[in-house]
Amino acid sequence: MRLAALSWDLVTASIRGQMQYRFNFLIDVAFGLVFSSIGFVFIWVVLGRFEGIGGWTLGEVALLYGMRLTSHGLWTVNFSQLFAIDRIVRDGQFDRMLIRPMPMMLQLMFGQFRIATLGDLLGGVVILGIALTQVPVDWSAGKVALLAAALAGGAMLDGAFQLGPAAMTFRTLQSMPLRGLFDDIFGRFSGYPTSIFDRGSRFLLMWIVPVAFVAWVPATVLLDRTDELPFPGWLAWWSPLLGALAITLAAWLFVRESRHYQSSGS
């Protein structure tokens, strides 16, 4: 309770700080929105013209895209400070997270909230909302719960592949290239049905960098298309757990590696 209230205080404080630069703030939000919607406009224009991709209709692909963007938004809204982790560690700004009576991870999450990240979340929710009216889902309580869990699971999976590499910043002072690579892979590949890829790529996207679990795997359950999966359909119901597992591992790694923090720059 205390930590939740404190986290909220930190978030509101950082919003008040950003409001001091009103024009920047507007540009940032616009940037977030444009950035996240261009990908969707692409899908909309192309699939509108071509009527679907690999047996998935425009509405179904929009569902994937909406799910992945919402997940991504949920992640970045909470961890926007991670984008700057290289600088934070290099300049020694990480110091302050270690000398306050609040867990390091919570300070990393809520210490600096960037309003621009709301663009992804906002765009994701809108696209997801529209997509849900366009797809034939046979709703049940279980499926509603799965959708919610999948959004959270996707956020955690996406996040784990940012937080994990970020852990190496403490030793190498640089993790941006690797995080950028994973951000690219998640951003580009998670909005499409993984079934359109050839065997090799499909394997990579499912088991090496498990992008497929962000949206495609849970969506096959929602759409009753689990026959496309290379494993039994009931397993797909548990796909959000993969995200929880991954983020736990990544957080453990991050905290462990923080032992090697060198507090340089002063």
Next chain:
Amino acid sequence: MTMITADNLVKAFERPVRVDGRFSAVRTLFTRQRQRSVAVDGVSLRIAEGEVVGYLGPNGAGKSTTIKMLTGILVPTSGAATVAGIVPWQDRSANARNIGVVFGQRSQLWWDLPLDESLRLIGKMYDVEPARFRQNRDLLVELLQMESFLATPVRQLSLGQRMRGDLAAAVLYEPPVLFLDEPTVGLDVVAKERMRGFIEEINRTRKTTVLLTTHDLDDVERLCRRILIIDQGRVLFDGATADLKRRYAPHRLLDVTVSGEGAAALRELAQSPPPGVTTNAMDELTGSFEIDPEVVTVAAVIAEFSARAPLVDLAVREPAMDGIIREIYEAREITR
């Protein structure tokens, strides 16, 4: 009661050796070659409750690294330490409640928010009761004269104002231990004096234990009864400030001025001073001498001088701190 302990504290930094040439980033990432440098090399110390200790040393001596281990920012390579009974890097949250930290070079405040807001957030973070918070805040605002800039965003504050804000944030929750890393760096004379007065006040009224690093020896003379000198990661001196002088610079300085007819007598004194006295400088009517108290007392020297020459003015000085410290560092250079 011992507030801070350190036993054989060692911190070695390892950095990957940068690889040049093609794909250097990737190769640096995977290289096994590492460069090792030891910043703190077996520091042990005991600081009792209520002490104000000056931690001195040239740049890169390991002062900040020691402080960063004691605050829980760095994990030592080996050795042990406790602050108020807690191992800082193992239980950071608990340690954080016991310590206040000010880094002169880097603010811990919220850059874009008014100072008052930063104080409010700190109060919440450290669970200061609202009534207690108001009382402490009002006291600090008065002591540090912060009323005029409480509503100003921190980024717009002058360095002196910002440092006062940082210091207020560090003591707001009444921590029993205060670490100050160069708290007066870059401040003007008035601002320095205000900081020192405040540190003195907090130590007196709350029995706060203070460990402070500084390059300004006026800070030390004014605040610290004990000093630790460190160089190349090792403690060179640990003891009372007075002991340091007794050990490294026991002599006194005597400046005299004579009236016009005393010029010849003064010249004679300067050319062949009495035992235990050496001549440092000499002008027509003024002379500057160094007295070794092991050979002769200051009183005896003054008596002899005034008997032999008509003195019009006289002053006895202790040698300045910075001279002593410089001597210690330089002696170290030579023995190295």
Next chain:
Amino acid sequence: MMARVAPHPTWWAMIRASARKVQIYRTGMAFWLLRSMLELFLIRVVWSAVYGDRESVDLIADDTLLVYLTISAVQVYILPNIIAVEVGERIETGQVATDLIRPFSFLKQMIAIQFGSTLGIAPVLMLVIPAAMLVGSLEWPSAANGVAYLVSFGLAYLVSTLTWLLVGLGGFWVINIGGLRALLSVASGFLSGALIPIWFMPDALRIVVQLLPFQAMTFLPASIFSGQVSGTAIIGPLLVQLAWIAILSWLIGWAWGRAQRKLVIQGG
């Protein structure tokens, strides 16, 4: 007075300095190359899946389209926009006042920096071409189209330099030109036809896109490269590009004149 045939020696000095400076960025290049390969690969997979069994849509053949998209992506990597960052930062930090004192016009200094930075990273940029052949779909055009493409790409490079120079100059009037620049550079990927060829865009969008300079950077040369435009029809896109160069040069001259007046009034 002697007519100067060779370029002003300062040009070379500035280009060389800038080329050396960007060598630093090479460190992240391996990852960058990997990321561009991923994008090229995704383009091929997605568009192949979209086409499915069809051979052409809207008279655009599957192969032509893939070549078009691949070369577009490659161009987006190569085309410059560092100039906007340079100009914007110099205005923001006030450095521009110092730059003005130098005996070499500010605009020329900026263009030299852009040329230099392209030269500096060119060796790595060139790696994108084999990468594109490996994971994307790159086929060489006919000789005539190839030559026309080289001309068109040169013009596209100029259009790009001038456009981003103009955006950078916006820093004299707009605070946070950095945010605006990032916004435009993301939008330009779309507006240049690199993501979706202009042929497939809905009418309203197509008209907007054709009124902006971004298509002259990517769409026009790429459609020559992919053979979608050939024969005497190639003259059309080249003329459009030349027109943009003229328009942008005029706009920059006009904006720069006003900016200088502003600088004088505000005292830098």
